[in-house]
Amino acid sequence: MVAVFNKELLSWYLITLKLKETLESGIPSSPNSSETLVQQKLQQEPSESLKITINENGEILHEEVASAESEWLISITEKLDQACEDDVITSWDKLSIFKIPHYLRDNCGDDKAYVPQVVSLGPYHHGKRRLRQMERHKWRSLNHVLGRTNHDIRLYLDSMRKIEEMVRSCYEGTISLSSNEIVEMLVLDGCFVLELFRGATEGFTQLGYSRNDPVFAMRGLMHSIQRDMIMLENQLPLFVLDRLLGIQLGNPNKKGLVATLALRFFDPLMPTDEPLTKNDRNKLQSSLKNKTTTTATTTFDPLSDQGGLHCLDVFRRSLLRRGPQPEPRNWIKRWSHTRRVADKRRQQLIHCVTELKEAGIKFKKRKTDRFWDIKFKDGILRMPRLLIHDGTKSLFLNLIAFEQCHLECSNDFTSYVIFMDNLINSPADVGYLHYNGIIEHWLGSDAEVADLFNKLCQEVVFDINDSYLSPLSEAVNLYYNHRWNTWCASLRHNYFSNPWAIISFVAAVVLLLLTFAQTYYSIYGYYRPA
Structure with missing residues (x-):
């Protein structure tokens, strides 16, 4: 049995059958019968399609005309049906590792900022x-782990298989990998990450790697690996790393240590020049030496009361x-106020450095990591x-992308970057x-820094009413709008900018006072002669 859907092929097939029946029955056919039949078939409405089922003997069993509308x-x-299936499969409340939204990626101008270049x-x-x-x-890293712990690989595979569905729910969209493929990926990637974390704290040579290892050594390639591992699209759920490290240390329920190791590993990426203190590093090492102990005092974990979704x-x-500890951001509260829709015209928190200087505002460095x-008081x-x-x-x-995608995440970092973007308008700032x-900065010029901040928050959804810096910005703007402050600043800039200007100003004042005194005594002597 065969089903035919092609119109032209079906038309010629029907003509052939008709001619065959005519010849077998001996009925003479008109010379134009074939052509007429072809025209009838080819002139069918384009909105219809003919479906005919034919058996092996060439007999027509079923004929159905389906319209384009059906x-x-x-x-x-x-x-x-597909949308319903997506809702069933996807657990939106557990989603934590997102794909970069196209509006952020397209306006970035540098896809390498979001896409790993060395390791996935x-x-x-x-x-x-x-x-x-x-x-x-x-x-190689997995082989080192198995050799160092004397574990069977199946122990790790079985552990990851138990949490496969939890892992899938953390990622956006449907993961095309099969069950075996994703379990293998979790074990391989997870052990690789843990070897890097432990090597940065304990030392790679202590873990059995050569000091000249091309990857497991704190040198050139490591910086690129760190930059790839902090990207939003390149994350593993933290509970995966916790479970794998627990197996390695013989304590599957041990939590918090991975977060601490991650902080040590990513310390060179911190946007401050204040690295981890020596005391913190000693606590890290002591927590690893006492790795089999279950007491809470042996684990140094500054995030134990907060938890974590992934390394980023x-x-x-x-x-x-x-x-800053803002109130929880929930959907109802976010839309309960007026003017909540993001507007690029309302993302101006503060004036630029040059304008603030003209208003008499001073800038000083705070000693904190x-x-x-940021603080503002008395014009400073x-x-x-x-x-x-x-x-x-x-x-x-x-x-910024993580704060934009994760609804329960505050926008504190985005607020800071937009504040800096407002302050910096030019290389002079x-x-x-x-x-x-x-x-x-370690960039080529001040212009590159200005360009960096001016492009970071393009197309970012942000509301200044939801920023922890809004009160500070209001205080700065109030000071900026006071005319007396501007006049005082202009006076200091024009007449007290250097010692010679101050001397000239004092001399002018003294000369003015002497002239006034001379005039006064001349008038006084005229009306009151001695």
């Missing part, structure tokens, strides 16, 4: 050709530690030191902040 309805039904972690960039070279080093989330929480902690804006290096752009863009010790 096919359209069938297509819509299939799409609705997780399913989004898994198997890409340019990243395959690192796969053999992942297998842990890094962000560390940056904002003891920082909390780079976001005190800002912590900010270190900008070649990985800052990628780091900032991924942190960067130069002045650098002169005051507020910005330290």
Whole structure:
């Protein structure tokens, strides 16, 4: 039995059958019967399609004419079924590792800021050709783990298989990898990450790697690996790393240590020049030496009361530690106020450095490692030191993207970047902040720094009413709008900018007073002669 859908092929087939029946029955056919039949078939309405089922003997069993409208309805039904299936499969409340939205990616101008260049972690960039070279080093790390712990690989595979569905729910969209493929990926990528974390703290030679190892050594390639591993699309759920490290240490329920190791590993990416203190590093090492102990006092974990979703989330929480604690952002509250829709005209928190200087506002450096902690009092804006290096752009863009995508995440980091974007409008603004010790950069010029901040928050959805810097900005703007402050600043700039200007001003005042005294005594002597 065969079903035929092609119109032209079906038409010629029917003509052949008709001619065959005519010849067998001996009925003479008109010379134009074939042509007429062809024209009738080819002139069918384009909105209809003919479906005919024919058996092996050439007999027509079923004939059905389906309109284009019915096919359209069938297509819509299939799409609705797919949407229903997506809702069932996807657990939106567990989603934490997102794909970069197109509006952020398109306006970035540098796709490398979001796409890993050396190593892939997780399913989004898994198997890409340019990243395959690192796969053999992942297998080397796994081999080191198994040899050092004397574990069977099946122990790790079985553990990851138990949490496969939880892992899938953390990623956006449907993961095309099979069950075996995703379990293998989790074990391979997870052990690779843990070897890097432990090597940065304990030392790679202590883990059995050669001091000349091309990957597992704190040198050139490591910086590129760190930059790739902090990207939003290149994350593994933290509970995966916790479970794998627990197996290695013989304590599957041990949590918090991975977050601490991650902070040590990503410390060179911190946008401050205040690294982890020696005391913190000693606590890290002691927590690893007492790895089999279950007491809470042996694990140094500054994030134990906060938890974490993945390494980027842990890094962000560390940056904002003891920082502003805004009220929880929920959907109802976000839309309960007026003017909540993001408007580029309303993202101006503060005036630029040059304009604030003209209004008499001074800039001074604060001695703190909390780079976001900005203070304003008595016309002085005190800002912590900010270190900008070649990985800052990628780091900032991924942190902003995470805050944009994760609804339950505050926008504190985005608020800080937009505040800096408002302050910096030109290389002169960067130069002045650098002169005051507020910005330290390793880029080519001040113009590159200005361009960096001016492009970071393009197309970012942001509401100034939801910023922790809004009260400070209001205080600065109130000071800026007071005319007396502007006049005093102009006086200081024009007449007290250097010692010679001060001497000239004092001389002019003295001369004016003498002239006034001379005039007074001349008039007084005229009316009151001696």
